[in-house]
Amino acid sequence: MVGWYNELVDKVFHLPYHADTVALCVLSIPCMYERAFKPWIEANKNGNMLVKDPIDECVGSCYQKVQQNLPDVALDFIQDYEQHHGTRRPKLLVQTAGHVSGAAYYYKRSDVKNDPWHEKKRIYGASLHPRFGGWFAFRGAIIMKDIQTTSIPRVLPHDSLPTDNQKIDFLDKFNNNWQNNMFRDVIPVADKYSEEQQKYFETLPKNRAALLGLKQNVDQDG
Numbered sequence: 775m776v777g778w779y780n781e782l783v784d785k786v787f788h789l790p791y792h793a794d795t796v797a798l799c800v801l802s803i804p805c806m807y808e809r810a811f812k813p814w815i816e817a818n819k820n821g822n823m824l825v826k827d828p829i830d831e832c833v834g835s836c837y838q839k840v841q842q843n844l845p846d847v848a849l850d851f852i853q854d855y856e857q858h859h860g861t862r863r864p865k866l867l868v869q870t871a872g873h874v875s876g877a878a879y880y881y882k883r884s885d886v887k888n889d890p891w892h893e894k895k896r897i898y899g900a901s902l903h904p905r906f907g908g909w910f911a912f913r914g915a916i917i918m919k920d921i922q923t924t925s926i927p928r929v930l931p932h933d934s935l936p937t938d939n940q941k942i943d944f945l946d947k948f949n950n951n952w953q954n955n956m957f958r959d960v961i962p963v964a965d966k967y968s969e970e971q972q973k974y975f976e977t978l979p980k981n982r983a984a985l986l987g988l989k990q991n992v993d994q995d996g
């Protein structure tokens with residue numbers, strides 16, 4: 775529910791919908807790369823030059839399909855990379871959306887009781903999925919703007935890291951060593967990114983199109 779999200783975030787991040795509006799939080803799990811992304815690349819290889827990040831564009835085309843399949847439902851889509859013009863503030867804080875939807879627990883510095891970090895050090899929060907650990911990404915939200923209800927039960931996200939030490943370890947790995955992907959493996963996982971997918975994400979955004987055999991991107995700010 776949009777209201778669950780708006781209750782937590784600062785006013786500047788509020789979504790402009792009634793509190794009882796139904797929304798879906800969208801995640802991609804490891805098989806996204808093989809099952810959605812590669813077929814989409816194959817189908818679009820000879821099309822127009824890509825102007826955005828290929829993954830973002832693929833997700834956008836999935837959202838279009840959702841709307842085509844639900845022609846009578848008014849939907850708004852917000853992708854994870856979208857920003858407000860001028861302020862460059864993200865349109866949606868996907869980690870908070872993931873937490874209130876019950877999909878993935880969002881661990882923040884304030885969740886740690888015995889905080890070991892220097893007070894001036896910036897510690898970013900990170901989310902953990904109960905089945906895929908850190909091997910997933912948020913892709914945005916679908917807002918069903920004309921559907922309002924108060925009957926959806928609230929499901930709390932699963933807390934996979936109950937102790938302070940586990941939370942500290944996870945946040946340390948995410949903040950100080952995210953490149954080695956160890957933050958993704960702090961719990962046993964059902965699936966993880968294939969070697970090829972890991973290589974794709976390790977490649978600088980400006981070189982990813984070439985890796986996929988595509989024409990050069992125009993906007994390389996991926």
Ligand code: B12
Nearest residue numbers: 782783784854864867868873898900901911912948949952
């Ligand atoms: C800007 C950004 C960055 C910036 C700054 C990070 C930051 N967190 O501010 C930089 C460039 C550093 C960055 C880096 C990375 N990022 Co980044 N980044 C983002 C982005 C686009 C916006 C984050 C943001 O600006 N937040 C604003 C701040 C103010 O939000 P906040 O701290 O959560 O505060 C809110 C909550 O606390 C909430 N709140 C208040 N009280 C309560 C109480 C409860 C219970 C809850 C739940 C919430 C809540 O209200 C606050 C706002 O008012 C998000 C995607 C998105 N659209 O959200 C990805 C995102 C956070 N990044 C992500 C990743 C993976 C990374 C990197 C690993 C690089 C990569 N491979 O992409 C690195 C790792 C960090 C590092 N060590 O450098 C993932 C994290 C996935 C996860 N498992 O959590 C995200 C979600 C992208 C995605 N599509 O999945 N990132």
